[in-house]
Amino acid sequence: MRILVIVSAMQSLGFAFCVSLFLASINVVISSSSPKKESTKQRAVFVFGDSLYDPGNNDFLNISIDLKADYPPYGETFFKYPTGRCSDGRLISDFIALHVNLSVWKPYLEPGKQQFINGANFASAGAGALARTNPSTLNLERQLSLFMNVVNTLTQQLGNAEAKKLLTNAVYLSSIGGVDYEHFKSDYPNATESMKLEYVNWVIGNITNAIKEIYKVGGRRFAFQNVAPVGCFPAVRQDYNLSGPQCEEEMLALATLHNNALSNVCRKLESQLSGFKYLIFDFYNSLLDRIKNFSKYGFKEGYKACCGSGVYHGSNCGIAEYDLCTNPNDHLFFDGHHPTEHANSQLEQLLWSGNPNVTWPLSMKQLFEFDEPEISNLADDDLFMHA
Template sequence: MAKISQHFLYAFLLHAVLISARCQATSEHPKKHVVPFFIFGDSILDAGNNNYINTTTLDQANFWPYGETFFKFPTGRFSDGRLAPDFIAEYLNLPLIPPYLQPGNHRYLAGVNFASAGAGALAETHKGFVIDLKTQLSYFRKVKQQLREERGDTETTTFLSKAIYLFSIGSNDYVERFSTNFSAFHSSSKKDYVGMVVGNLTAVVKEIYKNGGRRFGFLNVEPMGCSPYARAALQNSTCGCVDELTVSRRVKWHVVALVRTEES
């Protein structure tokens, strides 16, 4: 019952944020009240950034059958159609939010997508093959600087304060700990390791908060120990789940609570 209530509360809070943002976006002057949408995370949210980096096919979705049901061609999304941010953007009357690394002249009027498939909150996770969360934050800083040069400090601050910031990160950090021999993943206790993952995410949220961000959405870490990969590769069995890998779902709630506490 506690888990059901927790999921209901999360859905309710995110829905409330989107309702508020949509009302603002569809006010009397919609062109002046665009709600920017900034996206950070991994393959759950990546709209194609990994198409533009030197990585492996495991971290790319630029081949068939990806994209076959909606776009009719692979876009870099790890889906045969649209992702959650695409539906949220539609709900907010925004265009599809482009990946940051997509070539072109971006003005970021509707926001931008920094997510990278395979990325983690820790720089060591799939290092050299993904855009880790810290690097995604550095891209956000560049966007902020460009906006300041074009609009000035006051308008940029207002723009960033209206934005929605969506995160999905952490799953790859926990899977990596169990699937790699890299010593950095085994030099700390499980509790300390989770603390590092949450700490890195918290640091990013704090910086965005200091820059005016107030609307945050977090996708919870799923029970990864029950995934087919974990059950087959990590315990050589299709029966039951890998309990060690099933991370508490309170991880992201800790960050949400932190943001709400600082705001109050």
């Protein structure tokens, strides 16, 4: 069907990164497609990332419409209203929360008193590991600063000993970097191989610094979702006028460089940091396999998004004139950059309990069930009251 939505002077924006507004006062009724609650250990979860994990923090920033999505048809499948999430429903991070007996996420920036004993979600649509990537968003450094505020709050509320225990037992889940590489390709279309390597090292360096800062305050369990095959996204294929199964190969190569570097740095940190445990979810190949073989996974469409304009519905979902499919569950992508809730549910199952070819060296379930790491090498003064 053809839908016309009247918006402000920002109609010319090419595409929208999506974020969410979730009403904390409502206890969401979980549908039959929700994951079975399997974890026997209760742990806080702290989430960092971009639009793939964002529950709506950008709605509380002074930011342009292309970095928001608090308008229809987002949220139509599960919430029945636009929550601002980058999907028709829940995200991978939401399904993980449900798997461990938590509620779907609300934005950390949402006004009002919040309790952080179950964690918090700092993710921001359009955010990068680099401050230069969409500087109006919550980049990784800003998300880390917000997390340190939570550390101080927990210490004041619980006392040093209980806060230390909570932070050490918690899981730190992240998905960031993809937006950095989209910007790099746009800013440096003729980049040399040395420039690409330098940029990847820069991104990985910022992620490594964030890991070490979290480790200093007690963090021991880290779950990393690696960078997606951005070059195969409907928005990118549309922008580069690609046809059939073609993808933008340079962007795929950048993502591969990043993902290899992420694996290497995690192995290095495991050897350097006592008690450091991690997993890497191979989001890149898990999503790429679904793009190339969508019917194998129950989708009727893997190239064209459910919502948007252009040959692949790669842009303008919810903005100006756009097309909207009748059943998002048939589509792998909801808009030009983001999976549908149905796809997110499948992908989260791989993160939760996938085999070692998909999530290694542990699955998320194993990371939750893993015995308590050693923290004796940390002094109390190193753990708390960070600015």
